[in-house]
Amino acid sequence: MKNKTLQDNLPFKDEDESLIFNHYSFCELIKHIMVKYGKIPYQEANEKLKQSFLINTPNTFEDVYQLTHELEYHWAMLLLHGNMYWTKGIPSDFNGFKDEYIKWEKEIIKKYNLKKTCEYSSL
Known part of the structure; x- marks a missing residue:
């Protein structure tokens, strides 16, 4: 995994299924959870996420899993x-x-126009 600008709509496939991983939305939701349930400011949540491996862009289906x-x-x-x-x-x-x-969670997803973390489909 490598660190790039967070993006949604990242496509992945394995032998049986394909998925779209919404990395930006995934990370943004995690930050909002830290704010709501961890009672920290958004900027602090953003810094904690930036210092974690979760910010790294996945390269494979297994990385997304x-x-x-x-x-x-x-x-x-x-x-x-x-x-x-x-x-x-x-x-x-x-x-x-x-x-x-x-x-x-539904309110946050709507308010910030976030996507579902993963969208799966069969091959």
Whole structure:
């Protein structure tokens, strides 16, 4: 993976399926999660993301899988609180506040015109 300007609409294929990875939207959502649930300013969230591997543009289908097999919420908390953050009492997912989170996420996606992280299709 290499670091470039964040972009949406990145195409990837493997033997069975193809997908479009929306890297800009993925990273932007993570920053907004850090602001909302980590209670930090947007600029600080932006700096934390810039210092992480999540900012690197994926090159392969497997790279995208590595990024998307976890919830964006998980990545945000990992950047904020470090490895094993859930042992510090921080939820590892949003199941305890799922309805509120889903509503908030939809509002953020609409407000900032973000795309769904991945769009899959069969070959």
